Amino acid sequence: MTTSWADAVAENDDNNNNNNNNNNNQAPPARPTYIPPHLRKNPPILANPPVPAYTAPSLSGNRYSGGGGGGGGGGENFVINFAAYEDIPVETSGDNVPPPVNTFAEIDLGEALNLNIRRCKYVKPTPVQRHAIPISLGGRDLMACAQTGSGKTAAFCFPIISGILNGKYAQKPRDMRTAYPLALILSPTRELSCQIHEEAKKFSYQTGIRVVVAYGGTPVREQLAELQRGVDILVATPGRLNDLLERARVSLQMIRYLALDEADRMLDMGFEPQIRKIVEQMDMPPRGVRQTLLFSATFPKRDTVQRLASDFLANYIFLAVGRVGSSTDLIVQRVEFVQESDKRSHLMDLLHAQRDNGSHGKQALTLVFVETKKGADSLEYWLCSNGFPATTIHGDRSQQEREHALRSFKSGQTPILVATDVAARGLDIPHVAHVVNFDLPNDIDDYVHRIGRTGRAGNTGLATAFFNDNNSSISKALADLMQESNQEVPVWLQKHAAIRSYGGGGRNRRSGGGRFGGRDFRRDSGFNRGSGGADNSGNTTSPGGYGSGNNNPGAPSAWD
């Protein structure tokens, strides 16, 4: 796997972190004599490391670090088609929304962070970054909707890092056993936490800020050791964090920043109690005292947003970044009517055809989504025994197996990955040529997430769905979505959808029906809208927003 410059230094850094121990050797919460992390470490801040070739700012390309998931792999850089998102619809609402910026230079993120941004070859902020960073730097709470890969991680990491570097916080309690992070980033899957951790480490390089990750499925010992060396930013999944909190190995009383990634998913049934326990029932400072940033890849349902916002946020700003209509062309979506019993042989046909079309002897990466963990295992077995090298990732596999499967897939060693929805969100897997929805999800947002694993970063992608009568709940939403993204909708699907919609059956429409607009439910406050954020003139739109053929904001995007 490609090892980026930042990965290499990050590893070196691990051997050096005993420099940083004074993190915890400090007196109980008092006021100001806090030593910012970048001063703890006896500078020379950023003296040695070579700044790799720095591409001059360009309007057409923004280099991206692909964020190595699964413990360091995949840090491939890829280029995002920037022109495609100059015209992305953006909505903000709330009191006194700070105006967006057009360049990183306009924001004072500090020298160290600026240098790291250049090292990561981030040339120009993405739309979500242009809006979210000034809002966060302004100390405001934020609810942001933007798809993964749109630069969300940086959008919440930059202000957190900058805030910690500039902050004058009370000293951390002196405590040998307990770690006192200043920022907490929660995410719903282990692999996603890994990915965020990797990125946050790159952004924090040589700032003295310590980023530690904690997630389950792996021995707790090493994570405890890392925590004891000191932690400023803790990235975690809820289960393991709760465990650490109960053991009093982590205290949240110093938390200044709380970020929830995939916030809508985090409040799913089953997750919510864990999150609430962490946020409301431990020792975390209340909302308004800490700064809270919620990021969601899809537009959360109305009641979810309201609950989230009213419980976790204080005087927040709502930000929604639309999807790129034009990039939809990069994903060709097909739907085929396949009976349950024919699915396997049909998949086989697809894979054969793909192999015959041959991308230069190398089989293109194919990601196959199924509904159940059991189904994933049995399909993997069947594929393997039929001569198609496949592996699988789902929640019943050990963490080791999961990470191995991901690596093996990414490297092309096993070019077919059978996955449950654990892999649908957030995970950055470059070079997926084909996404097969072997089993369609019930929720159209999950479909959008899944197909978004392909067609990334300017590559074309193919998404094939197997549809049968078990999927009628999604037919209307699927047909609408395909229509919106200029795909060919089979007549049989249109008919199916028409039956569903007759008499108000279209309940499972894209969450939030009118998609853009009307999603900040504090209708009484100001409502701004800007196209690409160039102007943030405070225009008031009627709820429903982008009705007038603007640019197809409901379509899925390739750069999700």
Place this chain on the structure above:
DNA sequence: AAAAAAT
């Protein structure tokens, strides 16, 4: 109903 997440 399924998936994810602590041991």
